Amino acid sequence: MGMNRRQRIVMAIIVSGSLVYIILTQALLVFGSAPGEPTQPEVRKLCSFDLKGEGSTKGSNNSAPIIYVVTPTYRRPEMVAELTRLGQTLTLVKRIHWxxxxxxxxxxxxxxxxxxxxxxxxxxxxxxxxxxYRKERYVPRGVSNRRAALEWVQEHGSDRGVLFFLDDDNAIDVRLFEEMRPTETVSMWPVGLIGDYTVSSPIVKDGKVVAFYDGWPAGRKFQVDMAGFAVNVGFLKKQKKVTMPYIAGHEEDGFLKSLGLSIKDIEVKADGCTKIYVWHTRTAKNPSRALKLEKHQNDNIKVLTDNMREMGMIK
Amino acid sequence: MGMNRRQRIVMAIIVSGSLVYIILTQALLVFGSAPGEPTQPEVRKLCSFDLKGEGSTKGSNNSAPIIYVVTPTYRRPEMVAELTRLGQTLTLVKRIHWxxxxxxxxxxxxxxxxxxxxxxxxxxxxxxxxxxYRKERYVPRGVSNRRAALEWVQEHGSDRGVLFFLDDDNAIDVRLFEEMRPTETVSMWPVGLIGDYTVSSPIVKDGKVVAFYDGWPAGRKFQVDMAGFAVNVGFLKKQKKVTMPYIAGHEEDGFLKSLGLSIKDIEVKADGCTKIYVWHTRTAKNPSRALKLEKHQNDNIKVLTDNMREMGMIK
Structure with missing residues (x-):
């Protein structure tokens, strides 16, 4: 080859370096191109829908932006109770798509x-x-289903609409919906009953967000709870790579970073972030039991517990 | 006196017996005439009221019986969140007095x-x-305030109305209100997410209550949760000694017994007690904290936490 020892060493480094580069990039493609991106396929199913409320004339302003409220949930004894309570509350708000x-x-x-x-x-x-993800130490619960909803909003949401994540066990003052409705990029407000400060809130000076007051910084740029912000759908659609990472505790931060959001662009709501209109309440868990019913084959308890099983209240 | 030794002994027994009887009955009058009756004075205050909804024409039947929903509460971080959530739900129901x-x-x-x-x-x-009562091992929480509400209903409630106890952390399907509205004496239905059976319900055979399906019998005649029954106000007013005892875990049983209720008179609701329209959900507790705010005298966090303190969310 006519190469001296020194040239052969340089060549070997270049070749092996290229091989390592190729293997690493292929591995990234296979195992996820960025932290928190799905490493296994996501299965999505549209079960049913109804758009009847959207053209509704309830309320005075029937051309107001629609609020897309995203509620992830999973089978457990409290599921139907919590969705019943939350869903009834949402019927008080005009121009909502749940x-x-x-x-x-x-x-x-x-x-x-x-x-x-x-x-x-x-x-x-x-x-x-x-x-x-179910095997991870901190399971990123609610990510797969929020990602499915996010995809739906990007595909079907009205550009003038607003996206809002609201968990089924949270408590909300319905006045918050009118606060968030005019959101043009991303708006924020305090969330009560969370963390070491009993609140998570943007810190506001001269009407602008300058930092976050949150008991769990965790290296996050946006130290906010899932119920602490809303996003304009047109703004969302304009972003190139919207995502929510499968990383427990960093879902909000990862999502907001993927919007290319700057802290100075955040719209301040809830009276300069001084009022609490939403709480990160958590409902106490009940064990999922299998009941013995030999003695109740001829009374209401058999049918009652069959109904409870269908609701996910018992095994 | 002309009495012999034997007569003197009989006389002494009669006299001392009478004294013991008088002392005991007086003691009962002073310290409570029955188990669970108040042994210290109860202080009651009417803070504000508004009867405007009662003559309302909301809904088709504006002469339907009013439902008096009694919600006891106490200062804690979750109080305002829970009452906001519950109160908003109640606005969906016509002819309610909260x-x-x-x-x-x-x-x-x-x-x-x-x-x-x-x-x-x-x-x-x-x-x-x-x-x-605050010093007792099992504190009878919610009794003093339910007793005050009971007194209010006995004094001001419409005879055609219905009394219903609903705690601020419970979840309710609003269809239950129409189930309970025609109650003539006492009606009952299942309550979900409670005890060792995940439900507490009357056992119904041939349309009548025959017993109770409840994981905690505790020697109770009426094994029901506070949210598991409603009482007709006219029926309530007819009873001579309506009370609710200061005995934790026996409030419902003591109250229903004081109505002179017989199990065979219970009206069965919720599709023969096979449907769940109310859940004994419990909201997870948050610690009541005192926050240090030296660094936040010139931003929104000072006002935000002042508002939280007023709501009882922090100390």
């Missing part, structure tokens, strides 16, 4: 019944968490 | 504001638990 996204392969019949009964404009999705 | 009774000497301003804002017919009471 996206209920279940972390399961199929949709739950009592939730379908609830959605049909409430008379809201709604979409009912099923999108189970890929199995690989 | 009695919010606080376990405190005075009424809380944000609750007054909430009640005025919701537009419900309401009564806002304060009735602190007598100090003696």
């Amino acid at each position: 996206i209920v996204a279940e972390d399961s392969l199929t949709c739950t019949a009592p939730i379908t019944g609830l959605l049909q009964r409430l008379g809201l404009s709604y979409t009912h999705l099923a999108s189970p968490m890929p199995e690989v | 009695i919010v009774a606080e376990d405190s000497l005075t009424c809380t301003a944000p609750i007054t504001g909430l009640l005025q804002r919701l537009g419900l017919s309401y009564t806002h009471l304060a009735s602190p638990m007598p100090e003696v």
Whole structure:
């Protein structure tokens, strides 16, 4: 080859370096191109929908932006109770589209019944968490189904609309919906009953967000709770790579970073972030039991517990 | 005296027996005439009220019986969140009068504001638990304020109306209100997410209550949760000695027994007690903190936390 020892060494470094580069980039493509991107396929199912409420004349302003409320949920004893309570509250708000996204392969019949009964404009999705994440120490719960809802909003949402994530166990003052409705990029407000400060809020000086008051910084640029912000749908659609990472505790931060958001662009709501209109309440868990019913084959308890099983209240 | 030794002994027994009887009955009058009756004076305060909703024409039947919903509450970080969530739900129901009774000497301003804002017919009471009960191993929480509300209903309630106890952290399907509205004596239905069976329900055979399906019998005649029954106000007023005992875990049983109720007279609701329209959900507790705010005297966090303190969210 006519190369001396020194040239051969340089050549070997170049070749092996190229091989390492090729292997690494291929590995990234296979195992996820960025931290928190899905490493297993996501299965998504549209169970049912109804857009009837969207053209509704309820309220005085029937051309107001629609609020797309995204509520992830999963089968557990409290599921139907919490969705009933939250869904009834949403019927008090005009121009709402409720996206209920279940972390399961199929949709739950009592939730379908609830959605049909409430008379809201709604979409009912099923999108189970890929199995690989269920084995993690901190399970990124609610990500697969929020991602499915996000995709739905990007595809079907009105550009003038507003996206808002609201968990099924949270408590909300309905005045917050009118606060968030005029959002042009991303708006924020305080969330009560969370973390070491009992609140998570933007710190506001001279009407602008300058930092965050939050008991769990965790290296996050946006130290906010999922219920602490809303996003304009037109703004969302303009972003190139919107995502929510499968990283527990960093879902909000990862999502807001993927919007290319700058802290100075945040719109301040709730009276300069001094009022609390939403709380990160958590409902106490109940064990999922299998009941013995030998003695109750001839009374109401048999039918009652069959109904409870369908609601996910017992095994 | 002309009595022999034997007669003197009999006389002494009679006299001392009479003295013991008089002392015991007087002691009962002073310290409570029955188990669970108050042994210290109860302080009651009517803070504010509004009856505007009662003559309302909302809904088709504006002469339907009024439902008196009694919600006891006490100062804690979750109080305003839970009352906001529940109160908003109640605005979906016609012909409701909401009695919010606080376990405190005075009424809380944000609750007054909430009640005025919701537009419900309401009564806002304060009735602190007598100090003696706060030292008990099982504190009978919510009794002093429910007793105050009970007294209000006996004095001001419409005879055709219906009394219903609903705690601020419970979840309710609004269809339950129409189930309970025609109650003539006492009606009952299942309550979900409670005890070892995940439900508490009457056992119904041939349309009649024959027993109770409840994981905690505890020697109770009526094994029911507070949210599991409604009482006709006219029926309530006819009873001679209506009470609710200061005995934790026996409030419902003591109250229903004081109505002279027989199990065979219970009216069965919720499709023969096979449907769940109310859940004994419990909201996870948050610590009551005192926050340090030296660094936040010139931004929104000072005002935000002042507002939180007024709501009872922090110390």
